[in-house]
Every structure is written in C-alpha cells, then in structure tokens.
Amino acid sequence: MPECTNPLWPCAMTGAAACLAGFDGITVIIHGSSGCYYYPATLLHAPLRGTFIVEEDVIFGSEQRLLEVVGEVSSSSQRIAVVTTCVPAILGEDIRAILAAHDIIFIDSPGFSGDFEQGYRSALLALKPLIDPGVKGINIDGASLFDPFSRGNILELSRLLANAGVAVATVYSMDTRAKVWQASPFTITTNEDIASGVGTKIGSTLGLDELKTTFEKIVTVVKEAHIDPVIKEIEQEEERINHACDKYLRRFDPPRAAIFSWSSYAVFAAKSLATYLDAEIACVSTRTAPPQAIPYPVQQADGLPQVQALIEAHEPDLVIGSSFERSVITTAAFVGLTPPLRGRVRLTSRPIAGITGTLCFMEEVLNACMDRK
Amino acid sequence: MSSSPLPSNTSRFGGCTLTGALSVTTSVRDSISIVHGPKGCSHHNFSLLHTIALENDALSIPSVHASGLLEGDIIFGGEAALERALAECASLRPKCIFVLSTCIAETIGDDVGAVCGMDWGVPVIAVPTAGFLGGVFQNGVLNALCALSDGTYPVPSDGTVNIIGEKNLEYEVEENYREVSRLLSALGLHVNLRFIHQISYDEIPVLGRASVNVLRDEDIAPVGDHLKARLDTPYVESFPVGLAGTIRFLELVADACGVSSHPAVQDERAVQEDLRADFSDLAGARIVLPSLGVSAIDRGVVGEVATALDMKITSDGSCVPLPLSPPIGTGGIRRMLHRWRRMIHA
Numbered sequence: 001m002p003e004c005t006n007p008l009w010p011c012a013m014t015g016a017a018a019c020l021a022g023f024d025g026i027t028v029i030i031h032g033s034s035g036c037y038y039y040p041a042t043l044l045h046a047p048l049r050g051t052f053i054v055e056e057d058v059i060f061g062s063e064q065r066l067l068e069v070v071g072e073v074s075s076s077s078q079r080i081a082v083v084t085t086c087v088p089a090i091l092g093e094d095i096r097a098i099l100a101a102h103d104i105i106f107i108d109s110p111g112f113s114g115d116f117e118q119g120y121r122s123a124l125l126a127l128k129p130l131i132d133p134g135v136k137g138i139n140i141d142g143a144s145l146f147d148p149f150s151r152g153n154i155l156e157l158s159r160l161l162a163n164a165g166v167a168v169a170t171v172y173s174m175d176t177r178a179k180v181w182q183a184s185p186f187t188i189t190t191n192e193d194i195a196s197g198v199g200t201k202i203g204s205t206l207g208l209d210e211l212k213t214t215f216e217k218i219v220t221v222v223k224e225a226h227i228d229p230v231i232k233e234i235e236q237e238e239e240r241i242n243h244a245c246d247k248y249l250r251r252f253d254p255p256r257a258a259i260f261s262w263s264s265y266a267v268f269a270a271k272s273l274a275t276y277l278d279a280e281i282a283c284v285s286t287r288t289a290p291p292q293a294i295p296y297p298v299q300q301a302d303g304l305p306q307v308q309a310l311i312e313a314h315e316p317d318l319v320i321g322s323s324f325e326r327s328v329i330t331t332a333a334f335v336g337l338t339p340p341l342r343g344r345v346r347l348t349s350r351p352i353a354g355i356t357g358t359l360c361f362m363e364e365v366l367n368a369c370m371d372r373k
Numbered sequence: 374m375s376s377s378p379l380p381s382n383t384s385r386f387g388g389c390t391l392t393g394a395l396s397v398t399t400s401v402r403d404s405i406s407i408v409h410g411p412k413g414c415s416h417h418n419f420s421l422l423h424t425i426a427l428e429n430d431a432l433s434i435p436s437v438h439a440s441g442l443l444e445g446d447i448i449f450g451g452e453a454a455l456e457r458a459l460a461e462c463a464s465l466r467p468k469c470i471f472v473l474s475t476c477i478a479e480t481i482g483d484d485v486g487a488v489c490g491m492d493w494g495v496p497v498i499a500v501p502t503a504g505f506l507g508g509v510f511q512n513g514v515l516n517a518l519c520a521l522s523d524g525t526y527p528v529p530s531d532g533t534v535n536i537i538g539e540k541n542l543e544y545e546v547e548e549n550y551r552e553v554s555r556l557l558s559a560l561g562l563h564v565n566l567r568f569i570h571q572i573s574y575d576e577i578p579v580l581g582r583a584s585v586n587v588l589r590d591e592d593i594a595p596v597g598d599h600l601k602a603r604l605d606t607p608y609v610e611s612f613p614v615g616l617a618g619t620i621r622f623l624e625l626v627a628d629a630c631g632v633s634s635h636p637a638v639q640d641e642r643a644v645q646e647d648l649r650a651d652f653s654d655l656a657g658a659r660i661v662l663p664s665l666g667v668s669a670i671d672r673g674v675v676g677e678v679a680t681a682l683d684m685k686i687t688s689d690g691s692c693v694p695l696p697l698s699p700p701i702g703t704g705g706i707r708r709m710l711h712r713w714r715r716m717i718h719a
Contacts, residue, residue, distance in 0.1 A: 011413020033505030035389020111413030
C-alpha cells in the first residue's frame with residue numbers, strides 16, 4: 001500500500017536532484033515551491049537553484065517564472081538541468097517545449113512518480129552517458145550525494161585502483177560534467193541499488209570476498225593492472241578483522257542482528273556479520289527492492305512502525321540502520337549504515353566499500369557491541 | 374539572483390504551509406498527523422521533524438502518516454486514498470487525527486473537508502494547509518494553532534500564563550522557554566499551557582484558564598487576536614527581547630495578571646548588572662554585524678548591548694554571530710555574548 005506512517009525514504013525528485021547535483025558543471029533547478037526545494041537542498045548540501053513558484057504561477061502558468069530563472073543561470077558556463085516537482089508536473093504545461101530554445105537537461109521526476117532510486121535513474125538516463133572505448137581505467141558507480149559514505153567510498157576505491165595501477169575513469173554520480181560522456185567500457189560498483197548501468201559491470205566492492213573477485217576480474221580487462229598489492233592488503237586486513245572478531249567471541253556471544261538499509265548495503269552487512277562474528281541475522285529489511293535469494297529473512301519496509309515491529313518481534317542486540325532506527329531502539333547496540341545519519345557529528349569521509357569500508361564497519365560493530373556489554 | 378534563497382529576496386522563499394502546520398500538530402503527542410499527498414511530502418517533513426527532535430534531545434517521535442498519492446490518484450482523485458489513511462489511523466485509536474492537505478491535493482481538487490467530516494470514531498481536525506498554495510510556513514503555523522483552539526471555550530481565569538506559538542523547530546526552543554519561565558517565576562506566576570509544545574490532546578481545553586497569553590513573537594499576533602476574541606484572554610505580543618525589553622516584559626505580564634512587578638524588576642536589574650560585570654572585558658571591542666539576515670529587532674538589541682558594554686559597532690571589527698531569532702531575555706543575551714567573546718578573542 002502506498003500509504004504509510006513516518007515514511008523513511010525520499011521521493012523521486014530528490015533522487016534526480018542527488019544524481020545531477022553530484023556532477024560539477026551542472027546547475028540543478030528545482031521547478032517547484034520553496035518547500036519542495038528546501039529538503040533536497042539541506043539533505044544534499046549542494047548549491048541547488050529553484051523557481052520557487054507561488055500561487056499565481058499555478059493560476060497563470062509557470063512558463064515566465066521558469067524562463068526567468070533559466071535566464072539568470074544561463075549566464076554561467078554551467079549546463080542547466082531542470083527537475084520538476086509534483087504540481088508543475090500536472091499543470092499541463094509542455095515544459096520541454098518551453099525550454100526548447102535552451103540547451104537544458106529536463107527531468108520529469110515528480111515526487112509521486114516513485115522513490116529516490118527511480119528519480120536517480122531517470123536523471124542518469126536523461127544525461128545519456130557515453131562510453132569512450134579509448135578511455136583507460138575503470139568507472140566507479142553507485143555514488144550519490146545522499147549517501148554519507150559515498151565520498152569515503154570514492155576515496156577508498158581510487159586508492160585501491162591506484163595501488164593496482166588502474167586509473168579511475170568516471171564516477172557516477174560524483175564527477176565532472178564532461179566525464180559523463182567519457183566513460184570507460186568497464187565499471188565497478190559501490191552500491192548496486194543505484195548502479196549506473198554504464199559499461200560492463202565487473203563486480204561489487206562491498207565486502208572483501210567480492211572486492212577480491214572484482215579485482216581478479218579487473219586484471220582480465222585492464223592488462224596493465226597489477227593487483228598483487230591489493231590482494232595482499234585484502235588478506236592482511238582480513239586477518240586483522242578475524243583476529244579482532246575471534247578475540248570478541250572469546251568473551252561474548254555473537255550478536256543477534258537486525259539490518260535496515262539499501263538492499264546492497266544490507267546484504268554486505270549481513271554477510272560480514274555472519275562471516276566474521278557468526279552473528280545471527282534475525283532480519284534484513286530493505287528500503288529499496290529486496291535482494292534475490294539471500295539466506296536471511298528479508299522484507300522491504302517503508303515506514304517507521306514496520307521497523308519498530310520488526311525490532312520488537314526479533315529483539316536484536318545489534319541494529320544496523322539510520323538515525324530513524326537509532327531513535328526506536330532501547331537497549332540494542334547501534335551502527336549507522338543508512339541515510340539519514342542525523343544527530344551525530346561526522347567530519348571524516350568513512351567508506352563502506354573497499355578494504356577500509358569493511359574495516360570501518362566491523363570496527364564500529366565490535367565497539368558498539370562491547371560498549372553495550 | 375532570485376533562484377537562490379538569499380535573505381535579501383524573501384518573497385518566494387517562505388517555505389511550505391505543511392511544514393509549518395506539522396511543526397504544531399506533531400507536538401500534540403497522542404495525535405496522528407495525516408499528510409494528504411505523495412509519500413515524499415511526508416518523508417521530507419518527517420525527516421526534518423525527526424532531525425529537530427534529535428538535536429533537541431526530544432524523546433518522542435513525531436507521527437506523520439502519508440495518504441501516499443500515486444499517479445492514478447492524481448488522475449482519478451485522491452479522496453479514496455485519504456479515506457484509507459483515515460481508516461487506518463482511526464483504528465490505532467489516537468486522541469485525535471489532524472489532516473493536512475498538500476499542494477498536489479489542492480490542485481487536483483480533493484474535498485478534504487468532506488472526507489474529514491465523516492464519522493471516524495475519533496476527533497478529526499482538518500488544518501487548512503495546501504502546501505505552497507496555502508501561503509508560507511508561517512501561515513501553516515497560524516492555521517494549525519487557530520484550528521486547535523477552535524475546540525476550546527472560556528473558563529474562569531486562575532492567574533496563570535499561556536505560552537503561545539513557540540517555534541518548535543528552533544534549536545533553542547527549550548532554552549527560550551526556560552528563560553521565560555524564570556521571569557514568570559520571579560513574578561510568582563506559573564505556566565498553564567504551552568500551546569502547542571509537547572502536550573497531550575486532553576490538555577488543550579484548559580487553554581482558556583490563563584490570565585494572559587504570552588506570544589512567541591509578533592508573527593503570532595493573528596493567533597493572539599483569535600484567542601482574545603474566542604476566550605477573552607489578553608496577550609503580551611512577544612517573548613522578552615533586549616535588556617530594557619526584558620524589564621518591560623516583566624511589567625507587562627505583571628500588569629496583565631494584576632501582580633506587582635517591582636521585586637522582580639529589581640532582581641532582574643541586578644542580574645543584568647552581573648551580566649555587564651561578567652563581560653566587562655569586551656569594553657572597547659570593535660564589532661561588525663553580519664551583512665545579511667539582520668532584522669531591525671536584531672539591530673536594536675545589538676545596539677543596546679554594545680552601548681551597555683561600551684563596544685563599538687564599526688565596519689572593520691570582529692564579525693559577531695547573531696542567533697537566528699533575537700536573543701530571549703537576559704539569559705539569551707548572555708549566551709550571545711559568549712559567542713561574541715569567542716569571535717572577538719579569536
């Protein structure tokens with residue numbers, strides 16, 4: 001059912017804005033009211049523009065106002081993208097025709113059309129990414145201004161690729177505008193839920209096994225790659241994780257975990273906890289479409305009451321999720337994995353992907369569980 | 374540039390009536406607020422309210438229910454979606470349900486009033502909102518406060534004070550309330566009702582018992598007038614702002630409640646003397662106000678405080694920060710001066 005209490009995930013308009021605003025060189029105009037503008041502007045920390053339509057624009061048409069704002073922004077060298085909100089989308093105005101005289105990317109992605117990732121994909125599709133067979137290196141995708149781990153993920157994968165002698169081609173969607181159309185034929189992903197679909201997917205970078213498999217495939221498509229330093233680092237760091245988790249298990253029982261996140265992050269968390277801590281995965285609840293065929297009970301949850309019900313039913317002693325989950329747990333340990341992560345100071349760019357991503361995640365899990373004991 | 378929400382161009386940037394109304398209705402703890410619109414509108418607002426609750430160490434989570442309009446509802450009408458939402462919320466037996474419409478529900482012409490008027494077994498209060506089509510954030514606040522007061526009636530006054538229209542999304546909301554409570558206590562008065570800040574629905578009928586309503590600021594005057602007409606309760610138009618303003622606040626409230634202000638005023642003057650002594654090291658400091666977002670009230674307070682502490686407002690001194698709203702009472706000025714001292718000595 002579409003109705004729910006305390007919905008936990010942003011709308012398609014926010015997804016489109018998150019995708020486009022991640023590219024340096026694109027100015028995003030939210031075509032809607034100030035109320036619709038403020039949420040993505042504060043969530044994404046990006047310099048968005050808005051038409052800030054008012055009642056008279058609805059009565060007499062929003063064309064003049066839209067063109068006025070486009071005219072203001074056109075003076076810069078930025079490419080302009082216009083994202084519609086709910087009311088302009090149903091006014092019956094032909095916004096494509098209104099904007100026809102301008103070189104503008106138009107995204108019809110009103111909030112009622114779906115969730116965050118639908119808007120994100122629509123926006124990326126509208127950019128018409130191109131592969132340049134001559135471009136060396138590997139694309140990284142699954143990055144978004146919405147995800148507090150994206151910046152850390154990019155830094156971590158750039159480091160690992162550099163250690164393997166492989167260049168980073170395009171990062172979808174946190175890069176320069178020009179790179180949208182200069183992608184490599186090959187892509188590794190940090191978050192399958194917002195995968196770009198650009199190039200041949202080599203593999204995931206969430207979890208050490210997946211990372212190792214991905215780098216072993218990289219060497220088959222990038223001949224000059226030398227992945228030994230990365231493989232060696234994976235093995236060394238995994239040993240450190242094993243040691244720390246083994247020490248934990250000498251004194252404590254494995255946690256009983258409830259996981260709430262994007263589908264791909266949730267699977268990563270479940271596998272990591274089961275592998276390193278022999279944890280019981282009481283439930284996996286996804287914000288996005290649930291994954292296929294994983295050996296854990298899984299369901300999609302839209303609203304906070306569903307989350308509360310799952311936590312009450314399973315009585316986990318470890319909860320992985322967002323600040324929404326943190327606000328409804330009583331005694332369980334908590335680790336933040338899912339946006340939004342409010343109410344905590346975050347100054348560093350922590351990753352979830354790559355070697356450091358797994359290290360950071362398991363470090364937080366162990367410390368949270370030990371603090372709870 | 375009018376596509377940026379700069380303080381110099383505010384005509385289009387007043388925010389959403391829905392957010393303003395929700396900042397009030399979600400503060401009735403045992404209620405549910407239904408947002409009749411797409412799920413995204415509810416998420417945006419719930420996320421904002423949740424963040425504010427975390428920042429203010431609030432223990433309760435706002436309850437915002439989405440009717441979740443989809444494309445089909447927008448084509449064929451969304452009243453059935455609202456009925457489903459009301460049925461589901463009514464089954465949870467809250468003390469009351471607020472229904473707030475959005476710009477999309479307004480545009481497609483849903484008759485929200487008719488759906489709310491059906492028998493749901495619990496009080497259902499329709500708050501006129503309609504997103505940006507209903508005005509701006511402040512209109513939502515005013516509409517919600519007036520709608521909530523419409524079920525109240527005059528009762529004999531008991532010498533207490535109501536606090537009306539607190540800015541529930543304000544970071545310093547509790548500190549400002551404590552400062553006003555401190556001043557009221559100095560007059561021997563206590564608060565009857567925080568209308569509306571973290572109260573239960575059953576508390577609302579006592580609204581008419583107070584001898585005076587203290588409004589958060591002048592923007593709440595329409596609610597003050599509404600309550601004056603409905604309950605015959607006079608009002609003081611703002612929380613205390615400035616050193617002299619704090620003394621004046623004591624005198625106004627005392628007059629309205631028929632008590633003497635003299636002892637409280639004497640005590641507060643002593644508190645303000647202590648303040649001057651504590652920040653005497655700032656004498657001679659040259660300060661600059663921020664270039665944008667400084668209201669006439671801010672300028673008045675800054676000028677008064679600078680004069681009291683022998684500081685100079687110049688164009689080449691230390692740029693001092695101001696609270697988003699003018700500082701409340703002597704306590705608010707003290708917190709502001711700590712921030713100034715940090716900048717002056719940086």
